[in-house]
Amino acid sequence: MTNIADEFPQDPDLLYLNHAAVAPWPRRARDAVTAFAAENLHQGARDYPRWLATEQRLRQQLQALINAPDSADIALLKNTSEGLSVLACGLDWQDGDEVIISNQEFPSNRIPWQAQARHGVTTREVDISMADPEQALIDAMTPRTRVLAISSVQYGSGLRLDLARLGKACRRAGVLFCVDAIQSLGALPFDVQEIQADVVVADGHKWMLGPEGLALFYCQPDLREQLTLFQFGWHMVADAGNYDRHDWEIAADARRFECGSPNLLAVHALSASLSLLLEVGMDSVGDAVLARSTWLDTALRACGRGQVLSPAAPERRAGIVTWRPEEPLDACFTRLRDAGVVCAQRGGGIRLSPHFYTDHTVMERAVALLLG
Known part of the structure; x- marks a missing residue:
């Protein structure tokens, strides 16, 4: 118990x-980091494969937390802003495309979209202060809408949105559905398959009780193959352990979004924190x-x-x-x-x-x- x-x-x-x-x-996150630091002090990276096993366990914990189809759909990025930027910068924008957000979004879910104005993209902020905010967002969609990017819970007001309703509307309209879940993951149950989200992003330092500097980035498989990458390195290739190979191809799974070495210190802490949440249920x-x-x-x-x-x-x-x-x-x-x-x-x-x-x-x- x-x-x-x-x-x-x-x-x-x-x-x-x-x-x-x-x-x-939680105490167990402190203990995990203390043990990791002691191991580094006394043994260095002798047992690096075991550290990578912890990283894989974290992907599985995050998969369970959002009910993703596969842990291979989970990338570990630096923060929510990076995850949203991967999508915003990776899409093949056309002049006149639109992104819909709310007028209550934290800057992380506003600035990456506004930055696409150089490609002719318009970011529209929809007032969600009325009794039916979902309908306001749905009514704002036009044939030019490419993405609906919304926070599951608004950071200022605490307004919780009906994500399943929004996801259904996006599927019907052929609009990509991106959810900034930082104010709900770790606080409330979350089901990415039920809400039909294409992308879910959340840093671990709020309700997931983890450290800053490590975030969940979920991207459904069909979409991740369409995103142009702008960060490259040894870690995001299919044959990541073969350092002598000069030809390379991008990893098929979500690891393609992780260009370099993992943040294993934060991995140990967040894995420990999530173990508590998943134990409690x-x-x-x-x-x-x-x-x-x-x-x-x-x-x-x-x-x-x-x-x-x-x-x-x-x-x-x-x-x-x-x-x-x-x-x-x-x-x-x-x-x-x-x-x-x-x-x-x-x-x-x-x-x-x-x-x-x-x-x-x-x-x-x-x-x-x-x-x-």
């Missing part, structure tokens, strides 16, 4: 509600995350002060609750930070983001401080 409290021995004066930004590691993790965000939402709406900016409907919630105080925002944030509350200023308010393990006393103390 996993001892969750032992996995997160946080400072008792710390009220950590910032998993939508950078999450604390993503259904249980998701239920716990939603229970905590619902508690925060209810408490803040009931206080009669300020304004909850996150969606009220339960089906629209994920792990983020954003609240606008009556006092100046900067002053409120500074007061909370000085009192030990780790949160963020996002979306015009104070963003709180508990994870499945967050103790209710942490939320209760934070709300008491928030309300002054």
Whole structure:
């Protein structure tokens, strides 16, 4: 039986509600990195093949996390921005093509598309503040739309979208469906086959409880063969271990997007973190995350002060609750930070983001401080 409290021995004066930004590691991730460092110190890379076995295990864990058809569909990239850029820079754009995003996207899911303006591509930001944001995105599609690129959960408001509905609409319209899943992977169950996504990207340092610098990049096989590559090296070729071979071909699987040496330090950490989430089970993790965000939402709406900016409907919630105080925002944030509350200023308010393990006393103390 996993001892969750032992996995997160946080400072008792710390009220950590910032998993939508950078999450604390569980103890087992710390232990994995410590062991990896000690092995490097005493033995160097003597057992490098075993390190690569950990890398393969991570691909399998990520495959399970998103229900991908095969671990060969998973590439390990540096971050979400790199993954989105692989798609944005790899497509064979035609003058007049369009990309649809929302008007609430984090810059990672905006800038790579806007950068394609040099190819005559228009990036259209759709207002999703209405009651049916999916329909607004669907209605925005035209015969020139090549890609719908959307975050599964919006980083500022915490709005959760119906990805299956959007995926179905994209299939019907012949539009590529790209999902920035950084605010849901590790927090809620996710099924790439159910939502029919062509690409899913997410860094591991938020809800997956891992380090910065390592991201999941899923690309369905038919599409990955169509993407032009702009990074090349020894690791992305079919016969990667044959250093004397001068003729080469691109790897058939998702490793084609990994041009050089893997980040094995981060691999060990993220694999350990995912082992905890998969042990607990993503259904249980998701239920716990939603229970905590619902508690925060209810408490803040009931206080009669300020304004909850996150969606009220339960089906629209994920792990983020954003609240606008009556006092100046900067002053409120500074007061909370000085009192030990780790949160963020996002979306015009104070963003709180508990994870499945967050103790209710942490939320209760934070709300008491928030309300002054």
